[in-house]
Amino acid sequence: MIIITGANGQLGRAIVENLLTLVPTEQISVSVQNPEKARDLEQRGVRVRRGDFDDAESLAHAFEGASQVLIVSAPRLGEQALRQHRTAIDMAKAAGAQRILYTSQMAANPASPFAPAPDHAATEEALRESGVAFISLRNGYYASSAVPLLGNAIETGEAVAPEDGPVAWTAHDDLARAAAITLTKGELNGITPPLTGTEALDLAGVAEIVSEVTGRPIRRIIVSDDEFRARLIANGSPEAVANMYLGYFAASRQGAFAHVDPTLARLIGRPPMTLRDVVKVTLQMDK
Template identity: 85%
Template sequence: MIIVTGANGKLGRTIVKHLLELVPAEGIGVSVQNPEKARDLEQRGVRVRRGDFDDAASLVHAFEGASQVLIVSAPRLGEQALRQHQTAIDTAKAVGAQRILYTSQMAANPASPFAPAPDHAATEETLRALRVAFTSLRNGYYASSAVPLLGDAIETGEVVAPEDGPVAWTAHDDLARAAAITLTKGGLDSITPALTGSEALDLAGVAEIVSEVTGRPIRRVVVSDEEFRSHLLAHGSPEPMVNMYLGYFAASRQGEFATVDPTLARLIGRPPLTLRDVVKATLQMEK
């Protein structure tokens, strides 16, 4: 049985959607914190069980009978994330899973200024040390983050942010399809190449696309990190979120999100969705 954690989240749910196109529902199980939110999957024949990364006993039950476990990385940072990932990985091994998959990130690097990246790198080390077959899916930067990164630029006509660098924006749906294919057909072992879209664009490029799609001119304005920090804090943004943003800009300036790799296209059998595709869909949903 293939087990997917976090199946009530955007990536996990989309992975299950693609799995259902490839294997019978009875061969799929999901581990979710709130089973009530996954009743639609249960009605389709997917096994739904409660699983909490902070409760190893619940994971033992949720992972029962697993041949493969796909661990969608926790929405946490630092020690909490590492502890939760360790628990999930140890449990997958304990129940006898023959392969463990993990959703990592293209910038996984212990020295990265982008806060999630060192956590992903440390989790990959945990997987290496476990001596169980594993695949760490180094996902490209989520394209769905591009429009929110502009803030209120559509209304103001200006996107004000620190200097940045190119980013290989990548659609959730493409990454989910790749994960489902890897679970059912193999093809990726150990730590993967960056699984990315086909182009890397900086924030000015994102603004240009959004401007073309909306018909509203948007100008890119570069400010210092400190100006940006002060502005966000003054408008009520929590400091951890501000630090995350600044880490993103620092990492992008260093080129940590700039790699464009053909692996994703090869795996899914078609060109990845472009940022323009995702922007159009995102803005249409917001109407």
């Protein structure tokens, strides 16, 4: 039985949909906090069980019969994230899983200024310590985040942000396909190469694409980190959110998201979606 956690989220659900094209339905089970939101999967023959990273007993039930468990990283930071991931790893091991997969990030690094990166690095260490065969899928930076990083630039014509660096923007759908293929064909082991799109673009490049797609000119304006933080907080962003953004810009300046690797294209058997492709879809959905 292949167990997927977080199957009500964007990435987890896409992984399940891809798995359904690769293996019989009865081999797939999902672990979700709210089973009611996954009833459509249950109606299609997928086993649906409640699983909460803060409730080890629920995971023991959700992971029952597991041959592989794919842990979609929790939307948490710091010690809470690591505690939840360790619980999921421990319960997957206890359930007898022969292999654990984890959705990490290409910037995973204990010293990174990007807040999720040390959490991913610590989780990878917990996977090593588990003694269970594992694959840490080092996903590229989500392309769906590119347009939001521009703020209200489409309306104002100005993309105001600190200095940044290139990012190998990568589509959720491509990463989901790669995860499903890895679960069924087992081509990767341990910590993977970065699973990325084929081009790395900075925010000025993102603005240029959005401008071309919308027909609205956008000018990139660089401000200091302090000025950007002040702008965010003045517009109502919590300090933690402002710090998350600043950590992203600092990490991108260090080149944390810049590496382009062919592994994703090889896994899915086609060129990954470009940022332009994702921008078109994102803006169409926003209409």
